[in-house]
Amino acid sequence: MKPSLIAEVVEHYHQLLMDEHLESTLEVLARRLGRGQLVFDGRSVCEVLRPRFIEAQVHEDAWYASRQVMKGLASLYRHAARDGALRRTLGLMAEEDALVRIDAMGRVPCVVSRLDGLLGEDGQLKFIEHNTTPGGIVFTDSLSAAFQEMPIIRVIANRYAMAGPSARAGLSHALRELRGLPGKNGSRSLTVIGLTGGEGGSELKNQSEARMLLKQVAEQGVRVTTARLDEEWSLRDGTLWREGVSVELILFASRAAAESLLREHGSDHPIVKAVQGGAAFVLNGMFRSALLYSKQLFAALSDPAFSYLFDADTATAFRRYIPWTRIVREGRTPYEGRTVDLLPFVAEHRERFVLKPGRGYGGDGVVLGWKCTSEQWARALQHFLEERPGVVQERVHVPTEAYPVLQEGRPVFEEHYGDLNPYVWGDSHAEGYCVRVARNPLLNMSAGEGQMVPLFVVDRR
Known part of the structure; x- marks a missing residue:
């Protein structure tokens, strides 16, 4: 039986690495990683010795799926x-619901989000989460550039048609869209809040990447400044001012920083008044980010009870690209053509499901049913029902791939799980991927084991 294209490419890459390209591959990685910029939470973002490869058909399908799912999320937001x-059903907390009065009814400039997906054993892409403050944008392109310097990649590119999707191209697209916003000043400036940590009691783990990203933004003609919420802000004559400088575009560097605005400073903060009055914009929107950050929205995409929110084409796309997902609560619901009593069914079939809190990131609070005992699963289910609102989502069976890692000076091959997470710019333009691999199914960087790899799309010449 003829191997698949990806299996063929990977086998060829591994053979080249073992035969003659190990030293040059290590040299490029050491030089690139040694600059100290490709670091997350104090550790290198990449320690495996090959990229991930996907076929052109998978790439095109991911782009199509991204547009369809984002179209559905836009409808859900409206x-x-x-x-x-509906907001209460989706689990928005009182302070998040209050954001409706701030910027839900006006124009919301959307810059970037990320759909986190898994390629199943059957080759079907399933999106399992939506990230409104995604990381990895600069790391993705930096790793891609590093690998493209390697002689081994040039050899692969001579045999196969190969391309590395660029997230930076998406950034350029989003910034062009921002220039169309109504503004008082001819040029755009961006004020970033929470970059240095501290806002909301949090530390930003990817500060090095955030600074590199803002440098790229500045290189495209946008003046970038950083700020804190406890500085001197004022709203005078329809203009928002910070320390005597006018502010029109605001970006919160993290969810924690955004949440701290109302929680710690209240609705009388000049930023709130300015956004309400249209004097300033929060990129990605305050209410929009809060709503689309919730994992409970995936229940709305999956559950037929919410089908009235979407057109027929979008609902069809959800059935293909969204795994079965339900809010953890008592009641009956459809599952594979029959109606089941949700809680007893999920309790009995833990190996099929994942429990996820409605809020949280980095894998915090996620329970994998096939990785725990029946007793642990029952306790987790009760916890989600009574104390921590969340969802139960059907497991996506993800095959592992062998990746070379360096041990005692020699490459050894270890099985890794991987994901496929397209960035979406301006709400509909997909460009670039974040790809993570890990030895266990929890792929998040914050979980401790996840690391990033570049992605290349390959085809036969």
């Missing part, structure tokens, strides 16, 4: 902005 009952 409905939720007008429907308080």
